[in-house]
Amino acid sequence: MLPQMNGWVSCFSFLLLCTYYMATARNANTLLELSPQEYFSSLQPGRASLVYFCQDVSPGVRLFLEQLENSVGALQDYGISVVKVNCLKEDVSRYCGKENALMKAYLFRGNVLLREFPTDALFDVNAIVANTLFALLFNEVKYITTLVELQNLENSLKGRSNVVFAYVPAIGTPEHRAVMEAAFVYGTAHQFVLTTEATLVKDIGHEDSDALSARLFFCHCQRVPDLTQPCRRTLMVQSLATLNIHTYLKLMAAPIVTEVAEEPEKVSTVHLQLGLPLVFILSQKETYEVDKRTAEFVAWQLLGKAGVALLSRDSVDLNILLQSNIALKTAEEGAPIKYLVLEDTDEIIALLEDKIKGEQIQEDEDESDSNDQDIQDDQVMEAVYRDRKRELPLELIRTLTEETFNAALTETAHMVVLFYASWEAVSLAMLQSYVEVAIALKGTQGISLAKVNCWDWPDVCMKQNVTQFPITKMYEKGARSLTYTGMLGTAELLRFLRLSSISCPVKLTTMEEVDEYLSGEVHADSSSYHSTSVLGIFHPRMKEAREAFVEAGNMLRGYVTTGLYAEDDALVLARKYAVPLPALLLARHEDHRIDSVPLSKQSAPDIVQTIRSQLLETFPEITVENLPDYLSLEKPLLILFNNGGLNQRVRLEMLSLANGKGHEAFLACWMNLKNTPVGRGVLKAYFSTPPPLPLLAWVNLHSGGQVFAFPSAQSVTETNVLSWLEKLKAGLEIPSTTLSDEAWKPPLPAYNFLRMMEATLPEFTVHTVYSRGGTDELQQAEEVSEEKSTLREEQVEEPGLEAENGQSPGRDLRGTVPRLAGREKPPKRHTEL
Amino acid sequence: MMAPPAAQCAWGLLLTFAFYMGSCCTDSASTLPHHNYCIIGAGPSGLQMAYFLQRAGRDYVVFERSHAAGSFFALYPRHRKLISINKRHTGKSNSEFNLRHDWNSLLSHDSRLLFRHYSHDFFPEADTMVRYLEDFASMLELRVQYNTAIIHVRLERDSRAWNGHYFILTDHNSQNYRCSLLLVATGTWVPNVINFPGSEYVEGYESVSINPEDFAGQSVLILGRGNSAFETAENILGVTNFIHMVSRSRVRLSWATHYVGDLRAINNGLLDTYQLKSLDGLLEGDLEDLAIVKDKKGKLHITLKFYLENSNSSAGAESITLPQDELDNFATRAPYDRVIRCLGWKFDFSIYNRSLRLMPGKGNKKKYPLIKPSYESRGTRGLFVLGTASHSIDFRKSAGGFIHGFRYTTHAVHRLLEHRHHGVPWPSSVYPITQLTNSIIKRVNEASGLYQMFSVLGDIILLRENATAFEYLEEYPVGILAELELHTGRKAHNGLFVVIMEYGKNFSGADKDVFYYNRAVGEAQHAWQSNFLHPVIYYYKQLPTVREMRLRPPDWPLPRPDAVHHIVEDFLTDWTAPNAHILPLRRFLENCLDTDLRSFFAESCFLFALTHQKLPPFCQQGYMRMQGLVGNERLRHHAVEAGLLEDHTVMHFTDELLGGQRGSRDQLLKDHVIPGSPLHYLVTTKDEL
Secondary structure, eight states: OHHHHHHHHHHHHHHHHHHGGGGGGOOOOOOEEEOHHHHHHHOOTTOEEEEEEESSOOHHHHHHHHHHHHTHHHHHTTTOEEEEEEOOTTOOSTTTSOSGGGGEEEEEETTEEEEEEEGGGOOSHHHHHHHHHHHHTTTTEEEOOSHHHHHHHHHHHTTTOOEEEEEOSSTTSHHHHHHHHHHHHHTTTSEEEEEOOHHHHHHTTOOSSOTTSOEEEEEEOTTOOSTTSOOEEEEOOSOOOHHHHHHHHHHHHSOSEEEEOSOTTTOOOHHHHTTOOEEEEEEOTTTHHHHHHHHHHHHHHHTTTOEEEEEETTTSOOOSOTTOOEEEEOSSTTOOOEEEOOSOHHHHHHHHHHHHHHHHHHHHHHHHHHHGGGSOOOHHHHHHHHTTTSOOOOTTSEEOOTTTHHHHHTTSSEEEEEEEOTTOHHHHHHHHHHHHHHHHTTTOTTEEEEEEETTTOHHHHHHTTOOSSOEEEEEETTSOOEEOOSOBSHHHHHHHHHHHTSOSSEEEOSHHHHHHHHTTOTTGGGGGGOSEEEEEEOOTTOHHHHHHHHHHHHHTTTTOEEEEEOSTTHHHHHHHTTOOSSEEEEEETTTTEEEEEEOOOOSHHHHHHHHHHHHSOSSOBOOTTTHHHHHTTOOOEEEEEESSOOOHHHHHHHHHHHHSTTGGGSEEEEEETTTOTHHHHHHHHHOSSOOOSSEEEEEOTTTTOEEEEOOTTSOOOHHHHHHHHHHHHTTOSOOSEEOBOOOOOOSSOOOOHHHHHHHHOHHHHHHHHHHHOOHHHHHHHHHHHHHHHHHHHHHHHHHHHHHHHOOOOOSOTTSSSOOOOOOOSOOOOOSOO | OOSOGGGGSOHHHHHHHHHHHTTTSOOOTTTSOEEEEEEEOOSHHHHHHHHHHHHTTOOEEEEOSSSSSOHHHHHOSTTOBOOSOBOOOOSOOOHHHHGGGBOSOOOOSOGGGOGGGTOOOSSOBHHHHHHHHHHHHHHTTOOEEOSOOEEEEEEEEOTTSTTSEEEEEEETTOOEEEEEEEEEOOOSOEEOOOOOTTGGGEEETTTSOOOGGGGTTOEEEEEOOSHHHHHHHHHHTTTSSEEEEEESSOOOBHHHHTOTTSBOGGGTHHHHHHHTTSSOEEEEOOGGGEEEEEOTTSOEEEEEHHHHHHSOTTSOGGGSOOHHHHSTTOTTOSOBSEEEEOOOEEOOOTTBOGGGOOOBOSGGGTTSBOBOTTSBBSSOTTEEEOGGGGGGGTTTTSSTTSHHHHHHHHHHHHHHHHHHHHOOOOOEEEEEGGGHHHHHHHHHHHOHHHHHTTTTEEEEEEEOGGGSEEEEEEEEEGGGGGGHHHHHOOOOSSOEEEEEEEOOTTTOSTTOOTTOTTOSOOOGGGGGGOOSSEEEEEEESSOOOHHHHHTSOTTOSSOOOSEEEEOOOOTTSOOOOIIIIIHHHHHHHHHHHTSOOOOOBHHHHHHHHHHBSSOOHHHHHTGGGTOOBOOOHHHHHHHHHTTSSOOTTSOOHHHHHHHHHHHHHHHTTSOOOOOSOHHHHHHHTOTTO
16 A cells, blocks of 8 residues: 555656646636536546535535635645545435434545545645645655554664754644644654654743744754664744745755865856855865864754755865855845854854844834934933923922013022023923922922923023023022032922022021031021031131131032131130141031031131032042042943842941052942942943842942952952952953943934935036036036936926825824824825926 | 223214314214214114114114104005004013014014004004104104205215225214214105106106095006005005006016015006906006106107107197007007106115225116125225115015015124224124034024015024034124134034025916915925925035025025025924924934934933943033933823833833844845955854854
8 A cells, every 4th residue: 555655656746747837826716616426437546536415505514615615626635536526415425324424424436435624624625635635745744643553654764864853833724734744844854753742842842932833843863873872953933834845854954064166256056046145264284184074063053944955165265365264145135145253153153043033133124224313212301301291390480471570580588599490301301300399399488499491481491591491509698609410300409499599608607506506406407407516617817728727618609518616715626626727627416526627728618618529428429419529530340230228247248448558549338229220230240140139349430441350259258359359450351241432422413404305406516616626526417407407307207196096195283284294104205296 | 992091972062063064074083973873864774773783882873864763654654554564462471572573663672662662553554663663763862864865975085984995874864973883774755756758747656646536537647566456556546547557577476486575465456447448457568668658638649769769749748649540459549637657666766975896686686776685885995785785685574674674684894894993893602412403493493584684684503513503693694604713703514504494496476376376285295396385494514605696506505515404384384293393303303413302301311321431412512410300100101102212111122132133134245354265154143064
């Protein structure tokens, strides 16, 4: 039986070669209708036929007959005739008479009945073709249900033949048909195996995606010389369609690595013919063996996606860089061959996968690609834009106008005014914080909040010297205004407003007042806003220094509370804190500590500078708010990242580092990721894998940008860190990353209107020639203007066309013509009418 | 600065002194009354310049032949209705913006001197203008010498003078005045007259009756096709038999040409009656060929000069051939009762001595003196032409011939003079580069000088080194862009932007259909095809040269830039839309400057500050100076949703890792040089083999 079958199949294979691709085109064939007698007498030996014995046509039967008729053409391609036998009333033969025969179709080869199908299994053309072929190819396509069966089969074929293993969720599906059709053609070349058991797919290690979709694997058993080694299995990535399977099997049959000895330009393989890229591994005599192994390794990775060829440089005279080790040829006709220098096989694979992906994306997104530039990429603008529909609770903020502005300033002791522009995003973001400040200050005496929209009242803003937005000013009755220069945020502005209502510096006249001031009790209500109070002490004769201090206090108003003591007994105070006059006392309320600093330089800006630097901590917690202060020191950072507060031991170790030998050279600080979640982003940028916390890092921010991580195995102690720092200095450590020193470039290109104009406005290009000279430019210009004249003719007609078609009701209401909203494809515009 | 001390005295004193000297005296330098700036004419432009000079504390005088300011408006327009709009409500309080729709006010710091306080009419009465100008001169205490008609101007060479010569002005009393600089603000007031046989029967616009009753039942021919012609027709349209209007060129409608000097819709009643065949009509013909013959009954017949030349002049009117004798359906065969000439005015060239070489322009600009784009005479250094007379610069294009335009060009001339003679550079403000987009958006949305004097005045943005800051100059005449450094005292070494407003290149014109379907562009990517007035920004890496300016394409305000950006036209002329207007502008500026001009929340700046060695300008100039934008939770949430800010409170490392790898993969395509056997690396790095 088996040899017979084989002969039969090969006979049909030949036939199939001629008809394979025409299969679906010829379905005009109608269902052959015969009487029982005619049918049985027409049967030829070896020829298969699918037959239905029809008695009377019920609606259910009519539906089946329609499907049967539809599959006539498809089955004919495989040499199977489809027949409807009209039974005679009185006929009570084997097939016509039986009651249940109405529900069945029969498959004969010659006059031998091969299989009977219930009609509901033949629900459509796919099912009819799949089932019919499945029955005919019973011996070619093994149906299995367990992994063991598959392995046994593979083992039996090792060294002899390859296995095509398909999983289909159900019999009679389009995928099943595709597999059967492939089996019909390739059944002699490979062993086909079919299963409907999803668990089998899972068992061979492909459980990741949804189990319901059909799969096809190519098991490379022919190359396995040794029974102990398993057959490699390659999954077909494409969907199970006839053409895909055909392509796939062709690729699998191709040699894994093609060895070539001619120029890449001339090489053509099955891959290129099928539209896939071909990778050349450029080899040399000395490294040939190694290169061959490399090529095979790569080829296995790329199997089904690209071809790999091994080209010996010695055999061809290549006019390329000596370093190049890879060449890439794409199926695109005339595309140049790319020569590359790659370091790693992963790079080749990545390159090709990107290429394939890139091509797919390009196909999908050809249009949207250029529209990226229309998409807002400014986080502030986009955030404000998304929030535009929300109404801010502005009741607590007065809106001032040109008429009311001056009067309003005299109404309260402190009038805070936000100058903004209603169309400007940063202004509007600030306005939100301003509203929150207003809510926080609600009911506070002597301070009221107002805003001026400079888009409405440009003159007011100009008179107040507001030339950019947003600007917040505080107007004090009878005094000069104070411009807020801090962070544009709720907490920061609130702190400024609370502190700036205290006039600075406070004049203290008695020792009691001094003690009270230094203890932080003076402005207890706003003490939460200032952690350090500054007191300047002067001898009554030090007039200049005192005045400078007063000025400095004014400059720092809103940021630092300052006090002044300049009585006769200032010297007593100075002695108490062991400091020569003039001096500053800094009461650090949190630490309950009072530091004294002699004032060496006595100009106001110097005093401001001294106070500012004194306010910096030795081992600060870095936050979004205070980072700029510390970065201005321009020192490398030794940052301890932690998720939460620091434990006492580490804090002490770090403190002694910060105060210890060589501490001037760097800034020791720490970051609490709970307070500053964006610190995680910093860590991500520093380390490819998230390191365990706490983590100590050295960041050379201002010189070179290297980042080093303190070994997590060591504990953070002063000695360990110091010796690590020594190693860093000696260059013995490898940085985990180097921060980019690239300048910030435009995120996306702009519309190139100049080029667009050149294409339609001749005078523009002609002018170029005159002004800048050059003959080739002249030619170009001529070409362009020629192109253009044709372009113009086309364009001129367009408005009329558009109007007539009536299918393009304008772009949107942004134009002036009252039209219905609705987008159309990018309009070609007319330059003339 | 070069004036003798005497000139610093009150000019009244000098005048008395001058009277004593009388006309007998010579022009010897020491005895003549001297002024640094002499302005001829106390009309709108003369007063406008006087205002600027006064504010700058300069020595100036205005000579006015009439007893009051604005004498042109005391007579014209004859029918007393101004066609310059007085829009009192715009729904906006922005005073600068509102000037875009106030075509009558002069510029001043005094908000009482806004025309809307003078008239409620959209098209105000001419008398109101006279009153306004008088108030402007008196309230601002401008130094105007009335009843002084300058009848002659000549030059006196003197090497000490600002320009190598003084201007000697002689008035009708033969009183001479010596001026360092002459500002001609006389307007165009000499009626255009065409002489042809029979022109003696023609009445002029300047004297024709304005009482419609006088035209009842008459047939009228009007020569000319400007606003004065139509205004005259409008007045008598209802009472005449018919009105015919003849001129050489076709009618130019201002709403089609976008030029306010062309026929305004308010005057176009005759177009209606013509096109609806209600007897009135428009004809084209050259007035030079025309002749008018009066018959015995006093009726006026149109004929051609050609016929007159062929006939015996001594014979009576009846013997003259009329066109209808040969062509019996000749259009204007019906006799007229009156012919009215409404041909406009021209500049009075007569008072200038030849040595000043004040020449008329060419073609249709011959009614204006020839001047340079700096408004200085081509013939004489130190002579500037202001106001309507300076319209040759932008005739039939922009608004330089009208109050709402020349108030700005006058301002520009004043700024040029301040720099040239007093060393005061063109006013400018310096901003950090982060304010660049904002500065432009602010100006294109409110600036009225750019808007009215479109394609003539432009804002100039001079970049500072490394593009970290820029200098903003307002309303500079772009015609003299090449000489910017010379005229303004500002340096343009690092590239510049020019912000101007333009109509679409092929949109305006007498024969253009300005209502065609899809005339308005809505999408930013097609902005360059915008038709209505819209902002255009030119970028030059270096100042264009004089030669490049000269060779620029006709009708182009500027030569080819290195890059150009159009902000898409807007129905509301409100260019503040974040996505359609601001975003494309930012991209343009970014690409010109090769930097990133986005704004960032403080959190992003913090991240950049710790992970990059360089910062985007917004972070550098804001956050790093302790002025970062903190924002609030809601805004940050929006930014996270938009994918523009990462939410670090949620940990997802994998995304970032993938992102990083992708970036490095792009690097692969750049050739790396590897020592030794290239494939060695491929093998040794892989254990799988």
